[in-house]
Amino acid sequence: MTTAIKSIKSLVPLLDRVLVQRAKAEAKTSGGIFLPESAVKDLNEAKVLAVGPGMLDKDGKRVPMSVNSGDRVLIPQYGGSPLKVGEDEYSLFRDHELLAKIND
Amino acid sequence: MTTAIKSIKSLVPLLDRVLVQRAKAEAKTSGGIFLPESAVKDLNEAKVLAVGPGMLDKDGKRVPMSVNSGDRVLIPQYGGSPLKVGEDEYSLFRDHELLAKIND
Amino acid sequence: MTTAIKSIKSLVPLLDRVLVQRAKAEAKTSGGIFLPESAVKDLNEAKVLAVGPGMLDKDGKRVPMSVNSGDRVLIPQYGGSPLKVGEDEYSLFRDHELLAKIND
Amino acid sequence: MTTAIKSIKSLVPLLDRVLVQRAKAEAKTSGGIFLPESAVKDLNEAKVLAVGPGMLDKDGKRVPMSVNSGDRVLIPQYGGSPLKVGEDEYSLFRDHELLAKIND
Amino acid sequence: MTTAIKSIKSLVPLLDRVLVQRAKAEAKTSGGIFLPESAVKDLNEAKVLAVGPGMLDKDGKRVPMSVNSGDRVLIPQYGGSPLKVGEDEYSLFRDHELLAKIND
Amino acid sequence: MTTAIKSIKSLVPLLDRVLVQRAKAEAKTSGGIFLPESAVKDLNEAKVLAVGPGMLDKDGKRVPMSVNSGDRVLIPQYGGSPLKVGEDEYSLFRDHELLAKIND
Amino acid sequence: MTTAIKSIKSLVPLLDRVLVQRAKAEAKTSGGIFLPESAVKDLNEAKVLAVGPGMLDKDGKRVPMSVNSGDRVLIPQYGGSPLKVGEDEYSLFRDHELLAKIND
Numbered sequence: 001m002t003t004a005i006k007s008i009k010s011l012v013p014l015l016d017r018v019l020v021q022r023a024k025a026e027a028k029t030s031g032g033i034f035l036p037e038s039a040v041k042d043l044n045e046a047k048v049l050a051v052g053p054g055m056l057d058k059d060g061k062r063v064p065m066s067v068n069s070g071d072r073v074l075i076p077q078y079g080g081s082p083l084k085v086g087e088d089e090y091s092l093f094r095d096h097e098l099l100a101k102i103n104d
Numbered sequence: 105m106t107t108a109i110k111s112i113k114s115l116v117p118l119l120d121r122v123l124v125q126r127a128k129a130e131a132k133t134s135g136g137i138f139l140p141e142s143a144v145k146d147l148n149e150a151k152v153l154a155v156g157p158g159m160l161d162k163d164g165k166r167v168p169m170s171v172n173s174g175d176r177v178l179i180p181q182y183g184g185s186p187l188k189v190g191e192d193e194y195s196l197f198r199d200h201e202l203l204a205k206i207n208d
Numbered sequence: 209m210t211t212a213i214k215s216i217k218s219l220v221p222l223l224d225r226v227l228v229q230r231a232k233a234e235a236k237t238s239g240g241i242f243l244p245e246s247a248v249k250d251l252n253e254a255k256v257l258a259v260g261p262g263m264l265d266k267d268g269k270r271v272p273m274s275v276n277s278g279d280r281v282l283i284p285q286y287g288g289s290p291l292k293v294g295e296d297e298y299s300l301f302r303d304h305e306l307l308a309k310i311n312d
Numbered sequence: 313m314t315t316a317i318k319s320i321k322s323l324v325p326l327l328d329r330v331l332v333q334r335a336k337a338e339a340k341t342s343g344g345i346f347l348p349e350s351a352v353k354d355l356n357e358a359k360v361l362a363v364g365p366g367m368l369d370k371d372g373k374r375v376p377m378s379v380n381s382g383d384r385v386l387i388p389q390y391g392g393s394p395l396k397v398g399e400d401e402y403s404l405f406r407d408h409e410l411l412a413k414i415n416d
Numbered sequence: 417m418t419t420a421i422k423s424i425k426s427l428v429p430l431l432d433r434v435l436v437q438r439a440k441a442e443a444k445t446s447g448g449i450f451l452p453e454s455a456v457k458d459l460n461e462a463k464v465l466a467v468g469p470g471m472l473d474k475d476g477k478r479v480p481m482s483v484n485s486g487d488r489v490l491i492p493q494y495g496g497s498p499l500k501v502g503e504d505e506y507s508l509f510r511d512h513e514l515l516a517k518i519n520d
Numbered sequence: 521m522t523t524a525i526k527s528i529k530s531l532v533p534l535l536d537r538v539l540v541q542r543a544k545a546e547a548k549t550s551g552g553i554f555l556p557e558s559a560v561k562d563l564n565e566a567k568v569l570a571v572g573p574g575m576l577d578k579d580g581k582r583v584p585m586s587v588n589s590g591d592r593v594l595i596p597q598y599g600g601s602p603l604k605v606g607e608d609e610y611s612l613f614r615d616h617e618l619l620a621k622i623n624d
Numbered sequence: 625m626t627t628a629i630k631s632i633k634s635l636v637p638l639l640d641r642v643l644v645q646r647a648k649a650e651a652k653t654s655g656g657i658f659l660p661e662s663a664v665k666d667l668n669e670a671k672v673l674a675v676g677p678g679m680l681d682k683d684g685k686r687v688p689m690s691v692n693s694g695d696r697v698l699i700p701q702y703g704g705s706p707l708k709v710g711e712d713e714y715s716l717f718r719d720h721e722l723l724a725k726i727n728d
Contacts, residue, residue, distance in 0.1 A: 004127060004129065004147055005206055006208055007208075010206050010207050010208045011205075012205040013204045014171070014203060015170060015200060017204065019204065025628065043628055044707075052204075056167060057682060057684075058162065058682065060161075060167075060168075063684075067638070073638075074629075074635065074707070074716075077705065077706075081181065081203055083203075092178075092203050092204065096638075098638055099641060099707075100635045100636055100716065101635075102629055102635060102636075103634050103635075103636055104629065104631075104634045108251055109253065109312065110312055114310050114312045115309075115311075116308055116309040116310075116311055117307070118274045118281075118304075118306055118307060118309060119274060119304060121308065123308065156308075160272070162265060162266065164265075164271075185284055185307055187307075196307050196308065212337065213357065213386075213416065214416055215416070218415050219386065219413075219414060219415075220415055221412045222378045222379070222385075222410050222412055222413060223408060225411055225412065227412065264375060264376070266369060268373075268375075268376075289388055291356070291411075300411050300412065316461055317490075317520065319520070322518050322519050323490065323517075323519075324516055324517040326489075326514050326515060326517060327482060327512060331516065364516075368479060372479075372480075393492055395515075420543060420545065420563055421565065423624075426622050426623050426624045427620045427623075428622075430587070430616075430618055431586060435620065474577060474578065476577075476583075476584075497597065497619055498597075499594070499619075508619050508620065524647060524669055525669065525698075525726055527728075530726050530728045531698065531724045531725075531726060532724055532725040533723070533724045534691070534697075534720075534722055534723060534724055535720060537723055539724065576687060576688070578681060580681075580687075601700055601701065602701075603668070612698075612723050
């Protein structure tokens with residue numbers, strides 16, 4: 001999806017949605033050698049940029065979200081809504097679609 | 105969908121539906137140069153024109169809507185009911201289908 | 209669907225069903241010039257002729273309907289049960305399938 | 313479905329089922345002229361012959377049925393369980409599948 | 417399904433299941449003339465041999481069954497779990513799949 | 521499924537799962553004559569080896585299971601999770617998938 | 625899925641997810657003879673490395689998990705989210721997808 005949004009910071013996810021940016025694979029080894037592009041794989045790791053307020057339960061209360069801004073998370077291989085702001089790519093997931101937090 | 109509706113303002117969305125108008129991509133650059141049509145992409149950004157009263161919960165109360173008239177929102181790539189009034193195109197989404205608010 | 213019903217007025221929708229008649233596109237312009245048939249498009253606008261009493265909720269009470277007889281409504285592009293009485297065509301929708309009221 | 317049932321009157325629908333007999337299209341015009349078979353269309357009108365006691369709700373009470381024996385109803389174009397007793401054809405629908413009552 | 421069960425009477429249906437035996441079409445007319453096999457059709461009539469105790473509702477109580485042992489019932493054209501004990505064929509249906517009782 | 525499990529007795533089914541072993545068809549007749557393999561059919565009869573504690577209902581209580589260890593049951597023709605321990609084959613079903621108990 | 629995660633220990637499953645590592649089939653017999661690779665089968669046995677806090681029920685309380693870290697479990701043949709950290713492969717399952725505990 002393409003938008004005319006100026007900054008990703010202007011996005012406020014709705015309900016139980018979570019805005020994430022996928023981590024980029026290092027294009028060089030830890031020793032500093034640049035890897036050919038075919039050796040760089042898609043990572044299923046992402047950084048949480050913003051979280052929605054949560055779904056409304058049947059009593060009108062918000063269901064708490066599982067993650068917070070700044071969290072690193074493991075995202076599923078498929079799904080999510082892709083989003084492009086300028087040259088950068090982001091995704092929106094629903095809270096329950098995220099698999100795990102990463103606490104390195 | 106084609107209608108004989110005279111003005112989009114006469115539309116009152118039902119239940120949890122949200123009437124939006126997709127943002128148009130600028131056909132010229134910020135420097136004033138007109139872009140060829142192939143460079144203009146569909147945007148997934150829209151302006152909320154009208155919102156329904158919300159779904160009824162099991163106690164007969166309205167579930168509050170997530171957005172208001174005038175809000176700018178990120179809409180999903182697929183889905184929604186397209187609508188044409190005169191030459192202008194609009195869409196109707198359900199409240200939970202909208203992805204994020206845009207607060208530029 | 210074909211019926212032997214004498215008058216559409218004898219139909220009483222059940223539960224949350226809404227009986228509507230699709231608006232006909234004007235076959236001539238506002239200036240009085242008759243349009244060729246190919247220029248007349250299907251409209252997704254309809255007039256509500258009759259509404260059911262509403263679904264029963266889990267306590268046996270009726271869920272209120274969103275529209276009333278005489279309302280003009282925006283109907284979805286697909287769906288609904290078509291019905292023919294004499295030469296006239298009608299449709300039955302469920303209340304939550306209707307998109308918006310039209311208050312011209 | 314074929315049965316060895318002697319009389320349709322011996323059938324007692326279960327739960328929310330409704331036993332109906334589809335109305336037959338008149339094979340002659342109101343002026344008495346017999347119509348060729350190709351002009352006789354299937355009607356989606358039926359007479360209710362028997363109704364079940366209704367589904368059980370979560371408290372063990374019966375959900376009231378929308379129609380009664382003797383009612384004329386509009387049935388959907390597809391669905392229902394066909395049933396043949398002798399040479400006559402009948403159908404069983406669930407209460408919520410019926411579209412409208414016909415009160416001519 | 418084939419079993420090594422000695423007698424069908426040893427089967428006790430679980431939850432809301434109903435054990436039935438499909439009625440056999442008479443292979444001769446009421447006047448005693450034997451019919452060729454092609455004239456004998458499958459009947460959708462069955463005798464109830466045993467019924468389960470019923471599903472458990474959310475409070476742990478049994479939902480009452482709609483039929484009893486010895487009832488004759490109308491079964492749907494498709495569905496049910498077929499079962500063979502010796503040379504005889506039986507079926508297991510869920511209570512809500514049965515269409516009607518037959519009270520000849 | 522293949523496992524390195526030493527004994528089937530070490531398996532403790534989770535939630536509402538039931539561990540069963542399908543009954544073997546006798547390869548010889550009751551008179552002692554050995555049957556050719558083509559005459560030996562798969563049986564849909566099984567012995568219950570272990571049962572899970574039951575699902576949790578919305579109040580956190582266990583929903584009682586329908587069968588016990590040692591029960592003989594009728595299993596459905598399809599479904600279940602196959603499992604191989606050594607040369608022996610077993611299956612895991614969910615409690616509500618089992619059709620009937622066999623009380624020979 | 626590929627990640628840049630340094631250690632599997634940094635993964636904290638969300639909601640009702642369970643992180644497991646599939647058991648490896650011994651590539652040699654108990655007598656010490658190495659097996660050709662074709663004789664080594666995938667095992668459906670796994671070790672639980674970490675468990676999520678559980679789903680939230682409608683009152684906001686956590687639904688208890690069925691397994692704990694360190695448990696050995698039987699996993700289903702299909703499903704789960706695969707995950708690769710370094711050269712090692714892991715999977716994430718939802719709690720109710722796990723079939724049985726293994727208490728050797």
